[in-house]
Amino acid sequence: MTANGEAPRTVSKSAADDQQSTATSVDDGSLGSSRVADPVIESRDLDVYYGDDQALDGIDMTIPERQVTALIGPSGCGKSTFLRSINRMNDLIDIARVDGELSFHGKNVYDEDVDPVALRRKIGMVFQKPNPFPKSIFDNVAYGLRVQDQDENVEQQVRTALERAALLEEVEDQLDSSGLDLSGGQQQRLCIARAIAPDPEVILMDEPASALDPVATSKIEDLVEELAEEYTVVIVTHNMQQAARISDKTAVFLTGGHLVEFDDTDKIFENPESDRVEDYITGKFG
Amino acid sequence: MSTPPTTDDSGFEFDESAVRRKRRLGKLFLGLCGTATLVGIVALVALLVDVVVEAWGWLTWEFLTYPPSQIVEHYDPSNYGDLPTGPGGLYPAIVGSIYLIVLTAIFTLFLGVGAAIYLEEYAPDNRLTRFIEANITNLAGVPSIVYGLLGLAVFVRALQTGASLIAGALTLTLLILPIVIVQSQESLRAVPDSMRQASYGTGATKWQTIRNVVLPEAVPGIMTGIILSLSRAIGETAPILMVGAATTMFTPPELTDPTGPFSAMPMQIFEWAKLPDGDFQHVAAAGIVVLLTVLLLMNAVAIYIRNAYDPRG
Numbered sequence: 001m002t003a004n005g006e007a008p009r010t011v012s013k014s015a016a017d018d019q020q021s022t023a024t025s026v027d028d029g030s031l032g033s034s035r036v037a038d039p040v041i042e043s044r045d046l047d048v049y050y051g052d053d054q055a056l057d058g059i060d061m062t063i064p065e066r067q068v069t070a071l072i073g074p075s076g077c078g079k080s081t082f083l084r085s086i087n088r089m090n091d092l093i094d095i096a097r098v099d100g101e102l103s104f105h106g107k108n109v110y111d112e113d114v115d116p117v118a119l120r121r122k123i124g125m126v127f128q129k130p131n132p133f134p135k136s137i138f139d140n141v142a143y144g145l146r147v148q149d150q151d152e153n154v155e156q157q158v159r160t161a162l163e164r165a166a167l168l169e170e171v172e173d174q175l176d177s178s179g180l181d182l183s184g185g186q187q188q189r190l191c192i193a194r195a196i197a198p199d200p201e202v203i204l205m206d207e208p209a210s211a212l213d214p215v216a217t218s219k220i221e222d223l224v225e226e227l228a229e230e231y232t233v234v235i236v237t238h239n240m241q242q243a244a245r246i247s248d249k250t251a252v253f254l255t256g257g258h259l260v261e262f263d264d265t266d267k268i269f270e271n272p273e274s275d276r277v278e279d280y281i282t283g284k285f286g
Numbered sequence: 287m288s289t290p291p292t293t294d295d296s297g298f299e300f301d302e303s304a305v306r307r308k309r310r311l312g313k314l315f316l317g318l319c320g321t322a323t324l325v326g327i328v329a330l331v332a333l334l335v336d337v338v339v340e341a342w343g344w345l346t347w348e349f350l351t352y353p354p355s356q357i358v359e360h361y362d363p364s365n366y367g368d369l370p371t372g373p374g375g376l377y378p379a380i381v382g383s384i385y386l387i388v389l390t391a392i393f394t395l396f397l398g399v400g401a402a403i404y405l406e407e408y409a410p411d412n413r414l415t416r417f418i419e420a421n422i423t424n425l426a427g428v429p430s431i432v433y434g435l436l437g438l439a440v441f442v443r444a445l446q447t448g449a450s451l452i453a454g455a456l457t458l459t460l461l462i463l464p465i466v467i468v469q470s471q472e473s474l475r476a477v478p479d480s481m482r483q484a485s486y487g488t489g490a491t492k493w494q495t496i497r498n499v500v501l502p503e504a505v506p507g508i509m510t511g512i513i514l515s516l517s518r519a520i521g522e523t524a525p526i527l528m529v530g531a532a533t534t535m536f537t538p539p540e541l542t543d544p545t546g547p548f549s550a551m552p553m554q555i556f557e558w559a560k561l562p563d564g565d566f567q568h569v570a571a572a573g574i575v576v577l578l579t580v581l582l583l584m585n586a587v588a589i590y591i592r593n594a595y596d597p598r599g
């Protein structure tokens with residue numbers, strides 16, 4: 001039902017036009033305010049199916065290093081699916097099938113010789129609902145270190161991760177108590193600490209703040225911006241303001257699993273190419 | 287709105303009588319359920335009281351620590367003083383039952399939990415798997431004597447174990463395996479998927495996920511299932527009767543020689559109960575009290591484990 005053939009799909013380099021009336025969707029425009037960053041993750045014509053249903057249709061996207069890339073779009077448009085296809089968490093869903101290419105540092109992660117476990121050690125993940133293990137705070141954060149055999153100096157690494165996740169101060173003297181006894185917001189920061197403890201390169205976050213109150217949310221947002229100094233962050237959010245505030249790049253997915261527009265966040269929010277994106281962002285539908 | 291004008295009062299009264307009728311129905315149902323519960327409890331208590339009264343005075347320390355005797359007077363505490371052979375008791379059968387349960391527990395733990403982990407975590411979800419799972423559930427309903435016959439044919443005859451401790455333990459293992467597998471599978475299934483995802487997302491392998499996240503969460507349920515099944519197995523008579531457990535043994539079996547003969551509490555109790563002398567009913571009752579005590583203790587352990595290892599406190 002959509003005329004997706006004409007939806008401008010800006011791929012690879014950022015194409016922040018200085019001439020806002022230019023209707024082209026070429027990718028050789030002059031670089032705007034954004035700094036040039038190496039691509040870490042590139043998706044080429046990526047399709048994902050659940051059984052016979054197609055959830056993603058021909059996604060082309062280049063995710064730059066050490067920046068925050070936000071994925072927005074209405075419910076069911078495939079944001080989580082895309083996120084999970086980056087670290088092959090879709091492998092855990094029996095009926096999921098992936099076509100096309102998704103490369104990490106130029107290597108297609110769906111190649112035969114890629115071990116998804118090794119991949120996930122480079123690409124950590126934080127989920128929508130905080131899901132700490134029913135273990136102590138310490139053991140939660142140490143979990144990744146232990147399963148990845150990085151068990152030298154675990155104590156120090158755990159503290160560093162908690163510190164970076166802005167949680168250390170609050171839990172410093174209860175590291176042995178259960179992670180389940182923390183508040184929702186603290187649990188989510190615990191999960192972030194768990195994800196960053198083994199020092200991955202990329203952190204995927206699927207609506208990490210959607211279950212949290214505004215104060216906890218703003219803590220997570222600050223944290224995400226800080227994390228982007230060291231990590232590449234890809235974050236799904238339903239909150240436009242959040243995407244606008246914290247991300248460098250924004251990808252707008254619309255119903256049917258199409259990536260309608262992908263560009264610098266400023267450009268998407270101030271001057272999107274597609275009317276449908278504008279409608280979505282301004283809340284005319286969604 | 288457009289409803290005919292009825293006063294609030296009349297509407298209210300109408301409602302109330304309807305509620306009252308429903309409430310009477312509810313009370314009736316409550317009464318029925320209460321009676322059903324009561325019948326069960328009364329029957330159980332009557333049974334227990336009867337057995338304990340029968341056993342009263344016959345259940346002594348000597349009863350627990352001496353081998354059985356053919357002569358009923360040997361069991362009577364008032365005769366203990368002038369017996370050349372020593373008092374009669376249940377000792378070899380108690381030891382036999384304990385060894386039987388220990389061996390059964392070891393076999394069940396490995397086979398039952400192993401099968402459950404395979405079926406729940408590894409096996410592809412296809413028609414064969416579903417067929418196998420359905421049949422495991424069916425096996426749980428097969429009468430225990432059938433397992434006894436199977437044990438007789440497979441272990442005693444084909445594998446030449448003889449009427450031995452190991453044959454009895456393997457037969458009891460077969461008997462409770464379906465229940466243990468189903469129960470363990472349910473415990474594994476109850477572990478939230480978000481836990482598994484958290485583990486995989488942190489770069490854990492499948493085995494690391496099972497070992498560190500899934501099993502610890504499932505252990506209380508699995509252990510409860512195993513212990514409750516074992517407490518069923520310890521009271522089973524038919525299967526070990528079929529594989530040829532001795533009705534009376536004067537020495538306890540050796541754990542170092544699992545191919546030797548053995549007896550077990552239910553066998554010995556059955557034997558006593560068959561004897562014509564009326565006083566043997568007291569001896570049998572004393573045996574039943576011992577068996578029930580062991581059974582209740584095992585259930586208590588199961589409850590304790592369920593509470594103590596619940597990671598959510």
Ligand SMILES: Nc1ncnc2c1ncn2[C@@H]1O[C@H](COP(=O)(O)OP(=O)(O)OP(=O)(O)O)[C@@H](O)[C@H]1O
Nearest residue numbers: 050055073074075076077078079080081082093095
């Ligand atoms: N495990 C699954 N099995 C089958 N279909 C699925 C599964 N997960 C997602 N889908 C389908 O794929 C499509 C995209 O789902 P996805 O979860 O990626 O959307 P989303 O953009 O993350 O939505 P939301 O904002 O509500 O989280 C939906 O139509 C959904 O029904």
Ligand SMILES: [Mg+2]
Nearest residue numbers: 079080081206
């Ligand atoms: Mg989602």
